[in-house]
Amino acid sequence: MYSTCRETVRIVETEELYTSEANGAVRIRDSYGADFMPVTIPVAWKQIVEKYPDNPALRFKLGEEWETITYKGISVCIHPSSSPEACLHIINSSRANIVIVEDDVQLQKILKVKDQVPTLKFIIQYASNPTDPLVLNWSELLDMSVKIRDDILEKRINDLSVNQCCSIIFTSGTTGSPKAVMRSHDNILFNAKQLMTYLQLEVGNESVLSHSHMSDVISQSSLIDNLKAAKPTCLLMSPGKVEKVNEYIETNVLRNGHRFKHELVNRARKAALSHYEDIFERRFESEFIYKIYKIMVYNWIKRSVGLDKCKYFMSGGAPLLKSVQQNLMSLDLHVVEAYGLTECGGQALSAGNDIRVDCHGKALPFTRIKIDKPNENGEGEICLNGRHIFMGYLNDPEKTREIFDKDGWFHTGDIGTLDSQSYIKITGRIKEVIIIDNGDSIFPASIELKIRARIPVISHAVLVGESKKFLTLLITLKSEIDAATGMPMDELKPAAKEWCQSVGYPCDTVSKILREKPTLIYNAIKQGIDEVNSQAFFSDEKIQKFTILPKDFSLATGEMTRSMKLMRGVVNKKYEDEINKMYL
Structure with a gap:
């Protein structure tokens, strides 16, 4: 005492x-x-x-x-x-x-x-x-x-x-x-102190808004209204909500207007990307042009979504699509991916001079990260230590003992790498690994993320292949959500409709695609999968077949958790018939 x-x-x-x-x-x-x-x-x-x-x-x-x-x-x-x-x-x-x-x-x-x-x-x-x-x-x-x-x-x-x-x-x-x-x-307050130190938050001058814990069922308009009301200086969101902000800007802020406006925005996009590239490379050649566009374009766009005071825009809980991150960066909204768990709060992120877009940043001050039993690629289980690490699981001594080693390191169950500059990158989960019939292990998360990035019409991509001879893929298309019930609807989202139009098959609903099975749509998806396959290190990582499901995944239909994480076990069981047909 x-x-x-x-x-x-x-x-x-x-x-x-x-x-x-x-x-x-x-x-x-x-x-x-x-x-x-x-x-x-x-x-x-x-x-x-x-x-x-x-x-x-x-x-x-x-x-x-x-x-x-x-x-x-x-x-x-x-x-x-x-x-x-x-x-x-x-x-x-x-x-x-x-x-x-x-x-x-x-x-x-x-x-x-x-x-x-x-x-x-x-x-x-x-x-x-x-x-x-x-x-x-x-x-x-x-x-x-x-x-x-x-x-x-x-x-x-x-x-x-x-x-x-x-x-x-x-x-x-x-x-x-x-x-x-x-x-x-002590866990909670020490973690708060870490974040304040690393982000250099000013006591009494910050407005912090966390949307990460709220369901992604929240409508796009309600989300933007919340941002405009709060005007956060520090913002944490799930990837799904970041995508909603991106969609709102593209469809409600930038789509309409004179040709001059579009030309100005396009030039501003290039200037912002050059500016951030200079930051990553520790150069400052584009600073003057960037400041001009900041006054003419970026500030106006930020005000339209309540982010004109936002200094730190973070995404966490699941992988963020690089295309979304890149698009927002071109509008001077730099979203960094943060890494954390329920068991420890925030653990790693990028800010200030440590900004990187290809990883989850560095460990917060006064904490430790190590990779346990790394393979030839440097991938292994991520282990954490520090005063922010939780006490244990209530009334579950067995699980508590399982995740702490004798030296007190917390074994997260996440797979990742730690480079020579101490930047961490998450590549998967141990419990989500797919072991095919020859015994090889496949981490699905990185492959699924590449699929979604390459084929914009896809909402969720779930890799399948446990004990099978080859990998297959379950696909859902981006569709509207009923704001009252949270149930996925048949109607495609505007971005999905645009994609269908771009490949030569105008379409408004998922059911029409499944009913007519248009060659243009299926070939475009296959082409995207083939391009991802071409980047595979091993032939076992290549996807052989895919199936489009009739409804998107959601919390209401049971495939997603309340924090909008995919429940693979539920998906594999619920769509067992569709999976089996791909292996006939």
Whole structure:
């Protein structure tokens, strides 16, 4: 125990590097030179409030404030798209006493399963006036809080330990059931300190918006409205939402207008790409021309999507199409790919003088990355160490032991490389590897990304071939999503329609393509696959056949997680008949 800024901070003495107990504690890991004293989130919150009493902290679009963690509780997030069964799993796994919901839609999910939750004491609802005796509205909760003496609250805050669990976050569950990740106060605040240091964020002058955790079902217009309202200086999005920003700019901002406007934008694109190429090569030859176009073109485009104040635009959670990244860069919107996991938060990204577009950047300050058992190409499992690494999986000692080695390194299950300048590149997942019948291992992610980049009409490409003689491909086409239900529709997106037009077959729907099987469409897709095949290092990596599926993948139809990651096991089982036909 020690004191900082009039506050007492507790540390539980332990040599354990991991735990699976909710009330367990872990040793504070090596800081690797960081000068950052451990502190709990309530204490850190109080210090910031005292220093910046008039600055807004956390906001969302309805204007209501989120409360901080104060009552010696552990917070657990439930995604709004979760089913009642998923809510039940999360609540029971974390043994929650209180569930907070925003509206009646979320309330009904909890009421449906409440009798199966023995630990549940109250449900709190922000909006409306609930009638169930188990449910309190927000004002009733505030009335209860008045009855709690300040000294009792202070004691609870002071009893918190920095190296015990502060928050439980469930993984997306791409390769199995979602795991309950326990992160301590020190994990979370140290990670925040890393990001502030690396991005050189100015205290009191930043607006941070994270869309990465929200479903990609959000409509394009709602996404842009959020950006315009928040005007973020720091933005993190999933690749799917980055694609929506790109589509909005191309279809709503740049498509219409005089020929002079199009010519000006085209010249500005070339200037921006030259500018960034100079940055990558440490040259500054195009600075003057770039600044002119910044005033005439780039600033106007950024204002149209609420990104005129954005200094850091990051994408994470899945690979970002290089064509999308390149197109946005040509408009002076430089999107960098970040690497992180539920188990550690942010781990690596590019910023400042470390900008690179062919990788996921360098490790954040005061952390470590290593490649375990690299092959001849330098590929191996990515392992991480540092104070940001999580405590363990709640109530799952076996899985917790599996992912930590004897020296405390966290084995991520991700495959990647680390070059001589310490830039990391993610190339796949161990559990997603495809082993064909001759025993060779194929990592599908990089091949699938090349397919999507080469054939713009494709929304998802799933490589298949486990225990087979050759590889095949399941394809979905870019189609509209029903904003109300999240279900994929038959109508193609504008970009997909344009692609069909460009290959000589005007078409508006997926069903028409499947019904008429136009040679022009199928040959164009085959040509793109052949070009990707020509880049394969080994013949086993070449795709022999493909099938177009009738519907795109989505959260609503079960092929995607709530963070929009592909669930390969679900896809392989759901489309087993289509797969088998390709091997007849």
